[in-house]
Amino acid sequence: MNKRLSWFVLLMLVLGFAFLYGPIVVLVSYSFNDNKLMTLWGGFSTRWYPILLQDEAVLTAAKNSFIIAAVSATFATVQGTMAGYVLARYRKFHGRVAFSGMVTAPLVMPEVITGLSLLLLFKQLDDVIGWPDRMGFTTVILAHITFSMSYVTVVMQSRFSVFDMSLEEAALDLGARPLKTFLLITLPIVAPAVVSGWLLAFTISLDDLVITLYTNGPGSGTLPQLIFSKVRRGVDPTINALATLIITLVASGVITSHILMTRSEKRRQRDIQLALQINK
Amino acid sequence: MASDVPQQTSLPLGGQIRSILIALGFKPRTAVILVPYLWLTIFFVVPCIIILKISFAQTVIAQPPYTPMFGPESVPHDQLFDNFKRLFQDSLYYKAYLNSLNLAFFSTLICLLIGYPMAYGIARCSPSTRALLLLAIILPFWTSFLIRVYAWKSILSKEGVVNDLLLGLGIIDEPLLILYTPAAMYIGVVYTYLPFMILPLYANLEKMDLSLLEAAADLGCRPLKAFCVITIPLSLPGIIAGALLVFIPAVGEYVIPELLGGPNALMIGKVVADEFFQNRDWPMASAVAVAILIILVIPIMAFQYFQGKAQEAPK
Amino acid sequence: MAAERAKAEPSTQIWNDPNAQPYIRIENVTKKFGDFVAVNNVSANIYRGELFALLGGSGCGKTTLLRMLAGFEQPTSGKIYIDGVDMADIPPYERPTNMMFQSYALFPHMTVEQNVAFGLNHDKTPPDQIKSRVDAILDMVQMRQFAHRKPHQLSGGQRQRVALARSLVKEPKLLLLDEPLGALDKKLREATQFEIMNIQDRLGITFIVVTHDQEEAMTLSTRIGVMNNGQIVQVGTPKEIYEYPNTKFVADFIGSVNLFEGNIVEDEPGHVLIESTEAGCPIYIDHGISAAPGAKVWVAVRPEKMKLDKTKPDDANNCAGGVVKGIAYMGNMSVYLIKLDSGKEVKVTMSNQRRAAEHAIDWDDRVYVTWHANSPVALLS
Numbered sequence: 001m002n003k004r005l006s007w008f009v010l011l012m013l014v015l016g017f018a019f020l021y022g023p024i025v026v027l028v029s030y031s032f033n034d035n036k037l038m039t040l041w042g043g044f045s046t047r048w049y050p051i052l053l054q055d056e057a058v059l060t061a062a063k064n065s066f067i068i069a070a071v072s073a074t075f076a077t078v079q080g081t082m083a084g085y086v087l088a089r090y091r092k093f094h095g096r097v098a099f100s101g102m103v104t105a106p107l108v109m110p111e112v113i114t115g116l117s118l119l120l121l122f123k124q125l126d127d128v129i130g131w132p133d134r135m136g137f138t139t140v141i142l143a144h145i146t147f148s149m150s151y152v153t154v155v156m157q158s159r160f161s162v163f164d165m166s167l168e169e170a171a172l173d174l175g176a177r178p179l180k181t182f183l184l185i186t187l188p189i190v191a192p193a194v195v196s197g198w199l200l201a202f203t204i205s206l207d208d209l210v211i212t213l214y215t216n217g218p219g220s221g222t223l224p225q226l227i228f229s230k231v232r233r234g235v236d237p238t239i240n241a242l243a244t245l246i247i248t249l250v251a252s253g254v255i256t257s258h259i260l261m262t263r264s265e266k267r268r269q270r271d272i273q274l275a276l277q278i279n280k
Numbered sequence: 281m282a283s284d285v286p287q288q289t290s291l292p293l294g295g296q297i298r299s300i301l302i303a304l305g306f307k308p309r310t311a312v313i314l315v316p317y318l319w320l321t322i323f324f325v326v327p328c329i330i331i332l333k334i335s336f337a338q339t340v341i342a343q344p345p346y347t348p349m350f351g352p353e354s355v356p357h358d359q360l361f362d363n364f365k366r367l368f369q370d371s372l373y374y375k376a377y378l379n380s381l382n383l384a385f386f387s388t389l390i391c392l393l394i395g396y397p398m399a400y401g402i403a404r405c406s407p408s409t410r411a412l413l414l415l416a417i418i419l420p421f422w423t424s425f426l427i428r429v430y431a432w433k434s435i436l437s438k439e440g441v442v443n444d445l446l447l448g449l450g451i452i453d454e455p456l457l458i459l460y461t462p463a464a465m466y467i468g469v470v471y472t473y474l475p476f477m478i479l480p481l482y483a484n485l486e487k488m489d490l491s492l493l494e495a496a497a498d499l500g501c502r503p504l505k506a507f508c509v510i511t512i513p514l515s516l517p518g519i520i521a522g523a524l525l526v527f528i529p530a531v532g533e534y535v536i537p538e539l540l541g542g543p544n545a546l547m548i549g550k551v552v553a554d555e556f557f558q559n560r561d562w563p564m565a566s567a568v569a570v571a572i573l574i575i576l577v578i579p580i581m582a583f584q585y586f587q588g589k590a591q592e593a594p595k
Numbered sequence: 596m597a598a599e600r601a602k603a604e605p606s607t608q609i610w611n612d613p614n615a616q617p618y619i620r621i622e623n624v625t626k627k628f629g630d631f632v633a634v635n636n637v638s639a640n641i642y643r644g645e646l647f648a649l650l651g652g653s654g655c656g657k658t659t660l661l662r663m664l665a666g667f668e669q670p671t672s673g674k675i676y677i678d679g680v681d682m683a684d685i686p687p688y689e690r691p692t693n694m695m696f697q698s699y700a701l702f703p704h705m706t707v708e709q710n711v712a713f714g715l716n717h718d719k720t721p722p723d724q725i726k727s728r729v730d731a732i733l734d735m736v737q738m739r740q741f742a743h744r745k746p747h748q749l750s751g752g753q754r755q756r757v758a759l760a761r762s763l764v765k766e767p768k769l770l771l772l773d774e775p776l777g778a779l780d781k782k783l784r785e786a787t788q789f790e791i792m793n794i795q796d797r798l799g800i801t802f803i804v805v806t807h808d809q810e811e812a813m814t815l816s817t818r819i820g821v822m823n824n825g826q827i828v829q830v831g832t833p834k835e836i837y838e839y840p841n842t843k844f845v846a847d848f849i850g851s852v853n854l855f856e857g858n859i860v861e862d863e864p865g866h867v868l869i870e871s872t873e874a875g876c877p878i879y880i881d882h883g884i885s886a887a888p889g890a891k892v893w894v895a896v897r898p899e900k901m902k903l904d905k906t907k908p909d910d911a912n913n914c915a916g917g918v919v920k921g922i923a924y925m926g927n928m929s930v931y932l933i934k935l936d937s938g939k940e941v942k943v944t945m946s947n948q949r950r951a952a953e954h955a956i957d958w959d960d961r962v963y964v965t966w967h968a969n970s971p972v973a974l975l976s
Contacts, residue, residue, distance in 0.1 A: 009404075012397035013413075019394070020420055020474065023431035026441055030434065083316035093313060102320040104587060108524075108580045110532025112549045113569045116556060117327035120566070124330055127344060146323040149316070169667050170700035172687040174714030174765065178308060184713075188704045207424050210534050213553075224426050231430050231539060235437075243427040250423045258415055271748045 024247060031240035048241040058242065061226040065206055068137065068222060072144035073201035079145065080152025080197055081190075087153070088160030106150040115214030118143045122215065135217030143215040144208065148201035155200060159193035203250075335566035336360050346563045363567035373551065373568065377575070380548040383462070383537075384530035387469040391477040391526045392519065394470070399481035399518075400511075403488075414482065421475050429468050429539050436464050436540070460542025468536040473529070477522040484518025485511075517586060524583040532572055548572055608832075609642040610818065616679075618643040618801055619664070619769065624673035626659050633659040635825035636673070641818075646795050646802040648812035651822035652848075657805045658697075660822075661771050664803065665694045677769060688717070693767035697774040699758035701746040707733070707757050708742040714765045732760045735794070752783045763794065772804045776811060788814050809849050813837070821845050842976050846895040853901070853941040855894045859886055859973075867973055868912075869894055875937040879912040881968040886975060893974045898944040900970040903931060903956055904963045914965045917941070919958055931956065933964055 031049075035042025052058060083103050090096070106114060122132055122139050132138050167189065171181040187194070209224040216225065230236050337346040338355050347355050355362075367373040402413045420428060435441045436459040443455040458464050488511070496506040512519075534549035541547065548568065555565035609615045617640030626634040634656040641647045649657040662668045663675060666687035675682045677691060693714070701710050708729055715725045733739040736756040746754055755775070762770055775791065776784045792815060795802050806812050812819050813833040820827045821836060821844075829841045840846035843854060855878065857871030862883060869878040869892060878894050886892065908914050920940065921932035924947075931943045943964060956962060 009397050009401040012394065013401040016394055016398040016474075017413075017416060019471065020416070023428060023435055023471070024420070024423075026435055027427070027431040079316045079319055082312050083320075086313050086316065090309065090313065095317070099313070099317055099320075100588070101584060102324055103316070104584055105580070106324060108528050108576075108583050110529060110549070110572055110576065112532045112534055112552045113331070113573055114327075116552060116565060116569050117331040118323065119556075120330045120334060120562070121323070121327040123344060142323060146319070149319075153316075164698060164700065166696045166698050166700040167702060169665075169687070170694070170696055170761075171702070171713065172667075173665055173690075173692070173694045174761070175688045175717035176713070177688055177717075180717070185702055189702075203422055207426070209426055210549075214556075224424065227424075227426055227430070228535070228539075231426075231433065235434055239430065243424070243430065246427060247423050251419060254415070254419055254422050258411075262411070268747060271745075275748045275750050275753070 027240055028244045028247065031237070031244040033237065033240075036237060048237045049245075052238045052241045052245075055238065057226060058223075058238075061221050061223045064137075064220050065223040068140050068144060068220070069202045069205040072141045072148060072205045073198050075141075075145045076149040076152050076201040076205075077194060077198045080149040080201070081156045081194060083149065083153040084156025084158075085160055087157045088163070103150055103153045106147045107154070109147075111208075111210035112214075114147055115143070115211040118146070118211070119214040135215055137220045139215045139217070140212055140220060140222070143211050144205040147208075147211060148204045151200050151204060152197040155193055155197040156190070159190050163190065331566045332570055334563055335363055335570045337563045337566075338362070339561045339563050344562070345560055363563055364571065366564070367567065367571055372546070376546045376548045376551045377571070379546055380531050380533070381575070383465055383469060383533070383547070384527050387466055387473065387530050388477075388523050388526045390466065390470045391474050392523060395474055395477035395481055395522065396519075399478045399485055402478075402482055403485035410486075417475050417478050417482075425472060426535065429472060429536055432464065432468055432471065433459065433539055436467070459540065460545075462541070462545075464540040464542075465537055465545065465547075468540045469526075469530050469533060472536065473526040476525040480521035480525065481515065481518040484515045484521075488514055520582070521586055524579050524586075528576055528579050528583065531576060609644070610640070615642055617641060618645075618678060619803075620674075620676040621660075621664075622674045622676070624660070624663065624670045624675060626656070626663060626668060627671045632825050634663070634670075637825070637827050638673075639820055639827055639830060641801065641803065643801055644799050645818060646792070646804065646816045648804045648806055648816035648819045649822055649827075650806055650809060650812040650819050650848075652807060655822040656825040657807075657822045658773060661694075661773055661803065661805045664769070665692055665771050666690050691768040692771055693762040693765055693769075694771040695758050695762040695773065695775055697777055699746075699754050701754055701757060701761070703746050706743050706745055707738060707749070710746070710757060711761045711764050714761065718765065728764060732764045735763075736760045736790075752779055752787070755779060755787065759791070759794075763798070763800070766798070767800065769801045769803065772802060774806055775804060776808070777806075784811070791815060813849075821848060823848070839972055840895065840974070843893050843895070843974055846972065846974060851898055851942060852895045853898060855896075855939070857892055857894055859888050859890050859892055862886060862888055866968075869973060873935075873937050873939045875915045875935055875939075877912050878971060879968050880971050880973055884973050884975075886973075890975070894971045895974055896966050896971045898930065898942040899928075899946075901941070901943040901964050901966045903933075903943055903945060904965060905955065905960065907963050908965055910965075913968060913971075914963055915941075916961070916963050919956060919960045919962055922956075922958065931962075933962060935964070 032044050032046060033041055034045035034047065083099075086093075087096075087100055087103065118139075119135075122135065125131060126133060163186070167185055168181050171185045172178065176184060207224065208222075209228055212222050212225060213228075216222065227239060227242065230239055333349055334346055336355060337349070338359070339345055340347055340353075347353050367377075398417075402410055402417070405413060437443075438455045438457070438459070440459070442458065443452075446452045447455065458467075492510055492514070493506050496510055497503070501509070532549045533547065534553060537545040537547040537550055552565050552568050552572075555561045555568060619639075619641040621637055621639045621641075624634055624637045625632065637656075637660060649660060651657045659668060663670055664677075664682075666682065666685060669683075682690065702713065705713070711729045711732060712725050715728060720728070729742075730739060733742055736759055738753060738756050738760060741749060741753060741757075746757070749757065759775070762772075772791075776787055779787060788811065791802075804812070804815060806815075816833060818830060818832055819836050820830045822828065823844055829836060829845045831839070836845060837849055840849065840852075846852045846854070855871045855874040857869040857874065857878060859867060860870050860877070861868040862885070864883045866882070867880045867884055869880070871878055871894065874894070880894070884892075907916070915935050915937075917933040917935040919931055920934045923930040923932075926947070928944050928946045931945065933941050933943060935941060941964060
């Protein structure tokens with residue numbers, strides 16, 4: 001088998017990555033453009049950053065986004081973990097098919113439909129029980145929990161399906177009750193998956209625009225909503241600066257966690273090697 | 281030390297509560313199932329029923345702005361499907377559906393044509409390079425989708441990088457109008473959803489048994505032919521998963537047409553929003569949304585089916 | 596050997612005492628998974644201080660039976676009593692049993708010490724006692740110096756010892772071991788077998804071991820229950836199982852055996868005479884079985900209980916002529932494959948008391964296979 005890639009595959013890789021990263025490079029470089037008409041290069045400048053960081057509306061929207069993302073990711077992680085556990089463990093119960101369908105459907109449901117249907121639900125609820133009165137934090141968070149818990153469920157289901165059941169049985173056997181077993185054994189072992197599930201839910205919530213547009217009200221506008229309204233009106237150099245900040249933040253987070261994970265895996269492998277050698 | 285007699289008499293309080301609940305036929309596992317089950321019923325199933333219900337109503341100037349399902353003011357039976365009939369009669373609607381399906385279909389095709397060689401290339405790299413390239417594919421997914429679409433807005437504009445480049449190279453004399461054309465939307469959709477195509481393809485190609493290709497070569501099959509008769513058929517599940525992951529969200533796409541397609545782009549996701557927010561026609565907006573769902577029901581079921589198979593497989 | 600140990604200490608042959616109370620009573624236990632019957636109407640009595648082995652191939656139901664004793668599975672029907680208490684409604688965490696898992700099931704996020712202390716923490720043992728008991732048990736399995744390691748930093752043998760320590764530290768009345776030595780290599784396995792026997796002697800805990808390895812079962816246990824298709828087909832000491840198998844299955848499953856099909860000609864209290872065309876000679880057995888004359892039986896003779904001669908012996912009974920078709924040299928012994936005149940092939944083993952070159956028997960030699968009248972067992976099924 002020739003290990004070398006053909007020139008065609010190599011070319012596609014180069015072009016593909018250029019396609020994926022080109023716009024980001026352009027965006028970042030324009031954020032340092034002195035010219036207000038961002039398509040013309042007017043020399044290097046960082047002047048858009050202070051303007052951005054003094055913009056009250058941007059700061060409020062960012063704060064709203066973080067609150068919504070953190071709260072909804074937390075609830076979504078709890079529910080998604082439960083749903084993933086149920087799907088991986090309980091092979092047979094009444095309504096399992098319906099349940100697994102319900103869990104995965106929001107993943108593939110077009111956002112406009114999810115958004116509109118949730119909005120209609122809230123309006124209907126308001127007519128019937130007088131709640132939620134108006135759209136805002138509560139409704140956005142409820143909506144975000146609903147669609148991001150599906151992502152957490154997928155992550156947790158695949159984690160639980162490779163979980164060695166005998167670990168739980170061993171704990172029960174040694175006298176730990178089921179709840180204790182879950183808290184002391186199951187949860188700590190699947191903790192990395194829970195964390196990545198939370199991060200996924202957090203990112204998805206932070207990034208969401210369409211569902212938020214339908215279910216949010218005045219006073220709790222998120223960062224994507226703000227960017228969307230600004231961008232729709234035209235180009236705005238502070239958005240470039242904002243985009244650069246977000247990209248830097250996310251990229252450094254993802255890359256750091258990748259490095260940390262690779263390192264701990266390497267250390268683990270070394271430990272295993274060492275353990276084997278000592279015993280020989 | 282475990283005691284001789286099971287401690288039936290001196291159960292702690294928690295144990296007593298537990299035994300009472302169990303005696304009532306309520307097991308802890310029921311609670312674990314019930315919480316997410318109820319949540320999804322209230323916030324996913326019920327909204328779907330509501331949207332279906334409203335799609336049969338007619339708009340009225342009232343609060344709520346549609347006719348009730350039952351009672352004297354409800355829609356007469358012969359007018360129940362009026363909203364859906366309008367979808368076929370009014371060119372605004374069916375053109376929007378056709379445009380959206382077109383956009384989704386060709387974007388999926390382009391994603392496959394770009395994504396397949398890339399996924400193939402990554403899967404054939406050494407493990408360390410592979411991890412790095414995979415990270416590079418996933419990274420854009422973690423960064424804001426909106427920002428990445430916005431980036432194209434300036435790149436494709438009349439004074440943008442693309443035109444600068446083409447003018448500078450002397451390929452064109454006049455700046456091209458790309459922004460606010462269908463081409464811009466295709467670029468936006470392909471750009472946004474390319475990782476969704478590559479990842480399932482990669483997952484499939486990576487675990488493919490290379491000895492199959494060796495066997496084919498051994499039996500006298502040329503590399504290109506081996507690729508066509510072995511690699512592609514075997515990667516079909518990956519192709520299907522990737523295509524569905526691109527196609528389904530692309531049909532209902534709202535943001536990309538809104539930002540890159542310009543004011544005249546007639547896309548179905550936009551029609552829903554306009555009907556609801558601009559015209560305040562809830563029944564029509566619901567009918568348009570229900571129709572999207574009807575179109576997508578087969579792709580969604582297909583995806584669920586393949587997803588289910590993939591989940592059961594590694595056991 | 597365990598069998599010898601049992602003989603040396605008659606007190607351990609408690610199962611022969613009609614007044615003894617069984618410690619574990621398994622009564623007509625059946626377990627079904629859907630349509631599949633994993634355990635089929637099994638009954639057994641196991642006594643205090645025994646090391647009882649459940650032996651059988653994969654899928655014979657031995658692990659399911661063990662899991663029902665631990666409480667991870669509920670019998671579909673039948674009862675399990677431990678020390679006279681019906682276990683039906685008792686969850687695993689309230690049973691006086693502990694289990695050592697085939698995969699060891701060490702908690703990967705806890706150190707060796709924490710793993711071992713886990714059971715004591717859930718027992719309301721005072722903290723100072725926990726520490727001393729964990730140290731003592733780790734000393735016993737010689738793992739004290741690894742107390743602060745995590746499972747992935749241990750070798751297979753070390754993990755196995757930690758798992759054993761963890762299941763012993765609560766001093767359960769009944770210890771269940773699921774293929775305890777399965778994951779170890781041969782040398783380590785032999786050493787550990789004797790370690791387990793020592794611990795069992797010292798602590799006097801009742802052990803039930805599930806294994807597919809007949810050698811392991813023979814070495815370790817006081818008694819063996821041989822399982823097949825969800826049923827226990829024979830219970831007995833290793834010696835009884837080997838020397839007096841009650842069915843063709845047991846005879847064939849434990850060790851290697853030659854089986855001759857035949858019919859009973861004479862059945863007296865003191866002897867049986869069997870006519871067998873497969874053997875090509877009358878078979879005389881010096882103990883009686885109770886079966887009608889003419890009944891079909893199978894005669895089982897172990898290869899090491901057969902002898903090869905080049906000259907025809909005087910006695911016409913228990914003597915079959917044949918030709919050497921193969922010789923496998925195994926070091927301490929050689930296995931001879933003999934094709935009898937009837938066409939039946941038998942295996943005969945002879946220990947190599949002298950150097951192989953001096954052996955007189957060679958390929959294609961005409962030989963006579965003989966055995967003593969007390970060697971064969973006649974089996975009705």
